[in-house]
Amino acid sequence: MKNSTALKPRQWLLIMLCITAFFSHCVKDEQKPAPSPAVPETENINSNPLARGGIDPGIDDQVYDGWLRAYLIRSGGQTYFCNSLTDRSRAFMWGQAYMITGVEDFYDKSQRADAKQLIIDLLNTFIANEITPAATKDLSWDSWNDDIEWAIIALIRGYQITGNTAYRDAAVTNWNVVYNRGWNNVYDGGIWENMEDVPNGGKIALSNYPFIIAGCMIYNATGNTDVLNKCIATYAWARRLLNTTTGRLYEGWGPNGLSVTSDDNIYNSGLFVNAANALYQITRTASYLDDAKFAAAHVINTWPILNQDKPANGDFGADQFVRGLSLMATQNNLWGTYREYLTKQCLAAWSWRRYDYNVSWNIWSAATPTGDVRAMEAEGSVVLQAVTPSEPYEPVADGTYRIVNRNSGKVLDCRDGNTANGTIVQQYTWNSTNAQRWTITGLGNGQYKIINVASGRALDLKDVSTEAMAIVHIWDYVGWNNQKVSITSPENGYYTLSFVHSGKVLDVLSGSTDERASVIQYGYHGGNSEQWQLIRL
Known part of the structure; x- marks a missing residue:
């Protein structure tokens, strides 16, 4: 049986015509210039004005x-992680x-409960797949x-992180496996890299420094001084790899002695810095910290922006x-x-x-490929944002500014x-005209809009x-992320302006110092050319 109150087709038609006319009138009355195309707003994961890590609140989470x-x-x-x-x-x-x-790095920074649970799930899967099936119940295979x-x-x-003693016990067991089979007096000490290559293989940075890092954490967890003494002895041997x-x-020591022609890579340098500092924290022996700072200075002076580690x-x-x-x-x-670094x-x-x-891939000075990227390579960008420290956000005051390029001395x-x-x-x-004056207004979370005084229009990514x-051009402000910038100060007195939607920064084309050189993102x-002074007017 049909509902007697159902609308007939002609009634539906009249209603739809009325609705169409109403909305057409509204659109006509509210018609505005078409904005430049938008991208969806990204959720502000962290609304706290204090950045937990990275360069902008929530970037570490993203x-x-x-x-x-x-x-x-x-x-x-x-x-588990795939390849x-x-x-x-x-x-x-x-x-x-x-x-x-x-x-674990991300959890240490964020304290997110889901990250802690993920660590538990990953380690339990790891033990079930890699340790439990082995006859020896360790990783000696x-x-x-x-x-x-x-x-x-x-x-x-x-x-x-979790207090689960099964993880500690598995760590101790396998640390002893490495020491008992890996340390001997060939080359006067040190840990072999690959036991299948003994006695003609190498004792290298990546088999000795992580051993020290792990041992220092085990010592802190157990108080076992024998572990600490073995770490000290291993460092005394492995320091020979430091120039x-x-x-x-240097990469390591082999049948031909020290490998002085090996790659100068940040992987080994980072492990050395971590190992030396870990021993300093326990022993307070100043030479360990001096070594760590010395090795760190070499990397900082060699690679202003870190790029891919060596193929080895x-x-x-x-x-x-x-x-x-x-x-x-x-x-x-x-x-x-x-x-700053x-x-x-x-x-x-x-x-x-x-x-x-x-x-990002592991070349932080070039665009990440859109094709296949390995999970281990991408992990570096996760660690970077996670370990960059929290610091109170120092906002740029709302007001009108001239924005001066450091490279050219010319203004936006x-x-x-x-x-x-x-x-x-x-x-x-x-020249002091309003075309060169910009009103900067904070939007919260370290983000700003920048409005040209002459036009009332916003700095915008075409x-x-x-x-x-x-x-970069100007457009009516509509609040999209291509019209918002994050402002950071990597060097005193100069600022970097990063577009929120892309993360790329305000730059001058080809680093030019010429009049009328276009401003771009890069x-x-x-x-x-990517650094700007903000001079209050």
């Missing part, structure tokens, strides 16, 4: 969460452990000692240096020395990230004094592009 979306797999009661975006199989043993330490050391570090840090003139680290160690390694540097700075009140790395990695997952200017939507923004000699060298590289 990188971490994107990394998990890209590489974390939960299936059949197991939790890459195209290879979804479970990552090999030590790679799995290596990436678990990235989650793997002949590579550095492989096992990454597992030890993941396990002992898991104990520190005491330059601060670089694969497409990863920068995470080891930023982790070691952060620990040394935190534990020794040295952030005044190292904060880590901030620049954060700016670079974020500005060159890929936008689907917000992760609207071309030919035009005020129309789409007017190109350029640099030009200061076509909402995320590409390097995209043109990935952060630390050059003077």
